[in-house]
Every structure is written in C-alpha cells, then in structure tokens.
Amino acid sequence: MTDTILVLTEDTLAAADVAHIVSLHDGESLQYRVLVPADTERNVLVSLVDQLSMGELREALDTVLGREPEPAEATADAAEQLADSLAAFADAGVAATGTVVDDDPLPALRAAVASEGAREVVVVTYPHALEDTFHRDWASRARDELQVPVLHLYSGTSELG
Template structure:
C-alpha cells in the first residue's frame, strides 16, 4: 500500500480527489491529509494576491478552510475508497508534513506565483527539510508546479 501525505490549505476539489485516487492505478493508497489553518499573511502572500488579480488578504473567493476543509476533503477521499486520516495542522504545516512517515509527499495549493519563484512555497521548503521529492500540484488542475 502506498501512503501519501497531502498538504493543502483549502478543501480538495473533485479533480484533486480524482487525481489522488487514480495516480497509482489499481494499487491501494492510504492518504494522510494535513490542512493548514487560515493563511499566514505576509508581504509575499500579498504579492501573490496582486499577481493573481485577487484583493490582498482575501484569498480565493471560493476557498473553504479549516475544519470544514478537513471534513469535506476527508469525506471525498473516503467516498473514492481510499483509507484516509485527516487533520488540521496545529502549527507549522511544513514541520508537521516533514515529520510524517509516508511514501510520498504531495502539496496541493492554488497558485502562489511569487512564493514559487522565490522557492518559499511549501514544496520547496519540504524538499529542503526532508531531502525527499515532493509533488506540487495546482489545485483543481493537472498543472504540476514542481
């Protein structure tokens, strides 16, 4: 069984759930979902908002966060037949993800153009901290950032 840690900041989309459920074909997959609490806002986050045409500090208008994102995502993954545990991060989501004993680490987020360009995104930080490969998907799409 392949175990995947999925780090996200919003509820997974139907597309994200389908990708997680099918990427390993017929192999059994278990997922540990870690949802980061509300955005930590800093200058880089504000620049990302501006670069993507969002009002600074507002995030995505359709974003579901926190416990609701944990519940929605957990239920959607379980409905696809995956073994899933899910939780809201209690602190630094990168540190929690780095400490997870899983086969793979996936980051699924909306675009963060400035963070990605400066390698301050979660996937880059996780690669540095763990020395392991990390897949970074743009939520709701097939776009792999790195």
C-alpha cells in the same frame, strides 16, 4: 504494512484533485493522510502580491487592512476544509484520514514522514507568485527537508507546481 501518501493542502480538495492524486498510484493499496494548516499568520507582502496577481482585489484589500482570521476561526476553517477533503476521498471510494496542523506545516509534515514512513508527499496549493518563483513554497521546502518524493499540484487543475 500499507504505504502512506501524505497530502498537504491549503484548501478543500476538489474531486478533480483527489482523482489526480489517486490516479498517481492506480491499482495500489495505499493509505492517504491529509494535512490542512490553520492559516493563522500571513506574510502581508506575499499575500498581497499573490492576490493582486490572481485579480483578487477584495482579498488584497483585506490583507492591506490586516483582516486576518482569529486563531479559533482559522482552526475551524481548516477543520471544515479537512472534513470536506476527506469526504472527497470517500466519494472517490478511497479511505483517508487527516489532521489540522499549525500554520507552518513543515514540522507536522516532517513528523508524519518520520512516524508513518510515508513514501511520498503530494502538496496541493493555488499558485503563489513570489513563493513559487523563489522556491519558498511548501513543496520546495519539503523537497529540501524530507527524504521522500514531493509532488506539487495546483488546486483544481492538472498543472504541476
């Protein structure tokens, strides 16, 4: 049985992200499974602080005005991000499968670890000022709940979260 690496991402994986993930286990025969949450619910305060800390003023205004995506739109966006992420793995010569999951990805991650016996989880996100600082980000929560190693990478960089 081939070991599985679960990849949880909040956005489309860039070629650099896939290269970093694959390089972690260079030469090993692994299965990769990508999970992309459909972002249907946002914590307004957390989103606002993140957006302001990143200089994303237009996004911050949308947050304040309550412009959240409808569930169907959020699911369609997540499906597109998943398809593009799987294409990035294919472009790197690595086969991967994936699934769109609920807004809170931890239950799906927990189920995938249990059902597939995943040996590791890689979480790829943008920096989140409040969640990262107070360890409420996906990677920290996964480390608290799962019995497998969890690596947190910041999207598009080689920085660890």
